[in-house]
Amino acid sequence: MADRRRTFGPVVLLGLAGGTLAAVGGNQQVVSGEASSASLQMTFDASMPLVTALALVALAAWGVLLVTRGRVRRAMAVLGTLAAAGALVAAIAAYPQVSDDLREQLGQLGIDDGEVGPTGWYWAAVLGTVLALVAGVLATLWCRAWPEMGRRYDAPTAAAPVSEVPPEEQSSLDLWKALDEGRDPTAPRTDEG
Incomplete structure (x- = not known):
């Protein structure tokens, strides 16, 4: 092989x-x-x-x-x-x-x-x-x-889950990952119930 x-x-x-x-x-x-x-x-x-x-x-x-x-x-x-x-x-x-x-x-x-x-x-x-x-x-x-x-070069197939941690408590790396996933880490979360 x-x-x-x-x-x-x-x-x-x-x-x-x-x-x-x-x-x-x-x-x-x-x-x-x-x-x-x-x-x-x-x-x-x-x-x-x-x-x-x-x-x-x-x-x-x-x-x-x-x-x-x-x-x-x-x-x-x-x-x-x-x-x-x-x-x-x-x-x-x-x-x-x-x-x-x-x-x-x-x-x-x-x-x-x-x-x-x-x-x-x-x-x-x-x-x-x-x-x-x-x-x-x-x-x-x-x-x-x-x-x-x-x-990792494939297009995302499903929407990324919204993080449960508020932006103030996230590390810089988590914020950058959210941006890479196409999410705005500073946008208010919408709770689905």
Whole structure:
């Protein structure tokens, strides 16, 4: 159990790094084309917006995972894993489509000998989705053993009881605690009967 607690930081960093790399890579030009018969410049939007969107979902799941515990934490780990898996599938499926779109645009310009290939951003996006997927699977398996935020950061669930001691007899610490709980220690008490 103690060994799994030590995995918290590395796995979270791996998930955040993978999600960020996938989100940035999916938003960049993922294919490029060259033609030897013509010297012309053309712009071609070859990003993978679905990969970017799913990577952002995975990043959001990591953010929620950091501040939750129990079943919600595990659900966020599963959601992040599913989003990363979807991003990986989308990245693999997008490459042939984006490449065919670029070849078609080159063909409309009369360039049939153009070479189309992936850029470094494509491989960065694929690597990022794989890293995010691995981190998500590890988080799903190990999140129960990870440290959690203390309950003192939770919102109060019930109204705090009114102190029976008059403010003059309370210590400074008791007065500050009352203020922290949202009560006015100098306000007159109302006796409920």
